[in-house]
Amino acid sequence: EPEVTQTPSHQVTQMGQEVILRCVPISNHLYFYWYRQILGQKVEFLVSFYNNEISEKSEIFDDQFSVERPDGSNFTLKIRSTKLEDSAMYFCASRLNRGGETQYFGPGTRLLVL
Amino acid sequence: KNEVEQSPQNLTAQEGEFITINCSYSVGISALHWLQQHPGGGIVSLFMLSSGKKKHGRLIATINIQEKHSSLHITASHPRDSAVYICAALDSGGGADGLTFGKGTHLIIQP
Numbered sequence: 310e311p312e313v314t315q316t317p318s319h320q321v322t323q324m325g326q327e328v329i330l331r332c333v334p335i336s337n338h339l340y341f342y343w344y345r346q347i348l349g350q351k352v353e354f355l356v357s358f359y360n361n362e363i364s365e366k367s368e369i370f371d372d373q374f375s376v377e378r379p380d381g382s383n384f385t386l387k388i389r390s391t392k393l394e395d396s397a398m399y400f401c402a403s404r405l406n407r408g409g410e411t412q413y414f415g416p417g418t419r420l421l422v423l
Numbered sequence: 424k425n426e427v428e429q430s431p432q433n434l435t436a437q438e439g440e441f442i443t444i445n446c447s448y449s450v451g452i453s454a455l456h457w458l459q460q461h462p463g464g465g466i467v468s469l470f471m472l473s474s475g476k477k478k479h480g481r482l483i484a485t486i487n488i489q490e491k492h493s494s495l496h497i498t499a500s501h502p503r504d505s506a507v508y509i510c511a512a513l514d515s516g517g518g519a520d521g522l523t524f525g526k527g528t529h530l531i532i533q534p
Contacts, residue, residue, distance in 0.1 A: 342521060352466070352509065354521030365520040398464050412456070412522065414466040 311335045313415035315401050321421045322391055330386045330418045332401030341384045342402040342412060343376065345369070352400065358384065391422045425450040425512050429525035437533055442497040444528045446510035449491065453515040456522060457484050457495050460507040469495070469508075500532045 314333045322328050334341050343355040356366040358376055375387045384403075388395055401415040426449040436442055446455070457469045470477050470484040472493070477484050481500075486493040497504055507529050511522035 340520070344521070344524075346464075351526045352511070352522075352524040354523065357520040367521065400466060411468045411471045413468060414458075416463075416465045419464065 313401055313403055313413050315399075315415035315418050317418060318416065319419045319421075321423065324393055324422055325390050328388050328391055328420060330388075330399050330401075330420070332384045332386070332403075332415055333382050334384055334401065334403030335405075335413055336382070338403035338405050338413075340364075340404040340406070340412075341376075341378070342404075343386045344400045344402065344414075345397040346400065346417075347394075347397045355386070388420075391420075393422050396420055396422045425452065425514050425523045427510060427512050427523050427525040429508075429510055429528050431528060432526065433529045433531075435531045435533065436500055438501060440500050440532075442500050442504070442530065442532075444495045444508050444510075444530070446493045446495070446525055447491055448493075448512045448523075450512075451488075451491070451515050452512045454513040455486055455493050456511040456513070457493070458509040458511060460509060460527065462506075466509075497530075502532045502534050505531050 316331045341358040344352050346352045354367050356370045356376055357364045373389050377385050398417045398419050400417045402412040404410045404412045428447050430445045454471050454473045456471050459467045459469050472486050481498045483496040507527040509527040511524045
């Protein structure tokens with residue numbers, strides 16, 4: 310069964326460093342999402358992406374964050390200058406169509422900023 | 424902005440018991456997701472529903488749009504059902520696309 314994959318599974322970085330989290334959505338899906346979950350808290354929406362542009366973003370998704378689909382398969386989340394509070398699990402998700410379809414989640418990348 | 428509330432926050436039950444987890448939301452939605460999160464952190468989508476009821480194996484999800492309420496039921500619960508169950512709302516209209524999540528219900532089924 311097709312699945313969303315994410316790399317790396319864990320990443321440790323120093324505050325101020327740039328990180329890129331990678332996702333490979335399900336191949337025929339058109340809508341892509343990033344969510345994050347700070348330890349012990351609920352999952353929060355960051356951004357959605359369709360047709361090579363951001364379709365919606367939350368207030369969390371500030372200028373430090375960017376997303377890109379550099380080729381036909383990868384979908385990346387970049388954090389330019391990490392802060393301690395960026396430590397969280399980051400989930401990628403994809404969906405075939407906008408309405409009436411389930412979002413499929415990747416296994417997550419656990420980011421720790423020291 | 425939708426507010427999604429779940430109850431209970433924590434639930435411990437014995438194997439075989441019938442389990443009910445509740446979810447309410449404040450603003451009209453186009454769909455509601457029930458998700459399962461295992462201790463390792465991965466999220467699996469269980470159901471997406473916009474009306475009525477869906478069943479998959481021992482899991483049943485219902486939604487009442489008028490009352491802005493959904494329930495997830497587990498029949499004949501088993502220790503492998505132990506996980507965090509999360510409901511997440513997809514808001515209707517306005518171009519909203521991302522899910523709004525509840526805090527989750529931490530379920531433990533004891534043998």
